[in-house]
Amino acid sequence: MSKLVINTYNKKATINKNIYGHFSEHLGRCIYGGLYVGENSDIPNVCGMRTDVVEALKAIKIPVLRWPGGCFADEYHWKDGIGPKESRKKMVNTNWGGVVEDNSFGTHEFMELCRQLGCEPYINGNVGSGTVQEMSEWIEYMTFDGLSPIAKLREENGRKEPWKVKYFGVGNENWGCGGNMRPEYYADLYRRFQSYVKNYGDNKVYKIACGANVDDYRWTENVMRNACRQMDAITLHYYVHPRGWMEKGPSIEFDETEYYITIAKAMYMDKIIKGHLSIMDRFDPRHRVGLIVDEWGTWYTCEPGTNPGFLYQQNTMRDAIVAAYTLNIFNSHADRIVMANLAQIVNVLQAVILTEGDKMLLTPTYHVFDLYKAHMDAELLDSWLETVEIGTAKVNPWQEISCPNLSASASEKDGVITITVSNADLSNTYPVDCTLVGKRAESVTGRILRSGKVNDHNTFEAPNTVAIQSFDKFDLDGDKLHFEMPPCSVMEITIK
Numbered sequence: 001m002s003k004l005v006i007n008t009y010n011k012k013a014t015i016n017k018n019i020y021g022h023f024s025e026h027l028g029r030c031i032y033g034g035l036y037v038g039e040n041s042d043i044p045n046v047c048g049m050r051t052d053v054v055e056a057l058k059a060i061k062i063p064v065l066r067w068p069g070g071c072f073a074d075e076y077h078w079k080d081g082i083g084p085k086e087s088r089k090k091m092v093n094t095n096w097g098g099v100v101e102d103n104s105f106g107t108h109e110f111m112e113l114c115r116q117l118g119c120e121p122y123i124n125g126n127v128g129s130g131t132v133q134e135m136s137e138w139i140e141y142m143t144f145d146g147l148s149p150i151a152k153l154r155e156e157n158g159r160k161e162p163w164k165v166k167y168f169g170v171g172n173e174n175w176g177c178g179g180n181m182r183p184e185y186y187a188d189l190y191r192r193f194q195s196y197v198k199n200y201g202d203n204k205v206y207k208i209a210c211g212a213n214v215d216d217y218r219w220t221e222n223v224m225r226n227a228c229r230q231m232d233a234i235t236l237h238y239y240v241h242p243r244g245w246m247e248k249g250p251s252i253e254f255d256e257t258e259y260y261i262t263i264a265k266a267m268y269m270d271k272i273i274k275g276h277l278s279i280m281d282r283f284d285p286r287h288r289v290g291l292i293v294d295e296w297g298t299w300y301t302c303e304p305g306t307n308p309g310f311l312y313q314q315n316t317m318r319d320a321i322v323a324a325y326t327l328n329i330f331n332s333h334a335d336r337i338v339m340a341n342l343a344q345i346v347n348v349l350q351a352v353i354l355t356e357g358d359k360m361l362l363t364p365t366y367h368v369f370d371l372y373k374a375h376m377d378a379e380l381l382d383s384w385l386e387t388v389e390i391g392t393a394k395v396n397p398w399q400e401i402s403c404p405n406l407s408a409s410a411s412e413k414d415g416v417i418t419i420t421v422s423n424a425d426l427s428n429t430y431p432v433d434c435t436l437v438g439k440r441a442e443s444v445t446g447r448i449l450r451s452g453k454v455n456d457h458n459t460f461e462a463p464n465t466v467a468i469q470s471f472d473k474f475d476l477d478g479d480k481l482h483f484e485m486p487p488c489s490v491m492e493i494t495i496k
């Protein structure tokens, strides 16, 4: 029996809806074919954006979308992606498969996509190979509502009204693909570039500095020391590679040991968030600067027969558990994490949607975002969950890792309590006794994601192998709720 105690009197922080954000890069079939097919496509579209994909994303209420990269961001020159499509300059996408990028999806198209999705744009600027002038003019192009050659150019390209752009990243992974910089050098460049990212009219830019990879605390320390006064947030990237960076491991054909290693590695997110936050505290004791995990998720060996530069992978119940545990971790840090962006939204890495021609499927990870969507902008409730460690495995001769059997978070909005619980155990069902301190519940409903095997996944031929089902096996008595968590499952519980 596991105990779960939820204290409804103790509201810890508002869960920023942007924690449920996404990331789209000019990489493989994420933009082209995934989100955008062009106005002349036979695939139903509005202004080139796939209707099926847009509708599916609207159903999970995606709050924010990051673009154009990733590594691509520091090679992207935004002026190549505006104006008549036939005269847009082509380029080689050196990071991702060496394919020709025809720039038919640019600033106007991205803003149109965000309009259709009803989400905030998060633009990532180019520090690695761009200029200060270029970055400065991009913000002016998008947001200046006055007379200037750049604003006129926007009008000539069909858009008189400026857009609103709140989130702007100054470089991406500048310790790696974004210029191989030392943190001290990047901090100086950050200070310089951000000076020219101006606020026009009432558009107030939230400036985001490039943060660390995984547990590179030295990067966070140096960038915070030298530039924290000039930033609103700093980022963190963490990917889960079951076997390691070089070999990674397949997306579907994994055994139990590799599964538990994957979940244990996903749990490392909590440790590194705490590590980076404690460094940020030293330079920003008032917590003015937010932490943004703008790339996270599983990264496997790409599917056989696909372009290795396209990072296309399948998505199983293992990914659902990774997403469920990770989103509970983000919720638990709702006081400091202001945004997170799953990598990536369609057809790349831990995607929520896969497409093939005119076909589309929703992955198990999509369904987790569906089960968690009530947490967006809700108040995080203090909770305590009794867990045991499972799946102990040696990842090398001197290191053993394991993961908790259960993970949960709870929130409240408009008097409705949402609990998300996940059971990572592949064999055992866990009965859960939940006490709701300060709440006499009148009704409870549930939705669950589970499947016969952890390797189960959706295909274009069988798109509903893994799907949400309703769940009603609850015993509710005022402030006491009892239910059982089946093996390898994710559940949303709604209490009124």
Ligand code: AHR
Binding pocket: 025, 069, 070, 071, 072, 172, 173, 295, 343, 344, 349
């Ligand atoms: O998401 C794929 C890549 O991973 C991104 O382009 C880069 O920022 C990271 O290394």
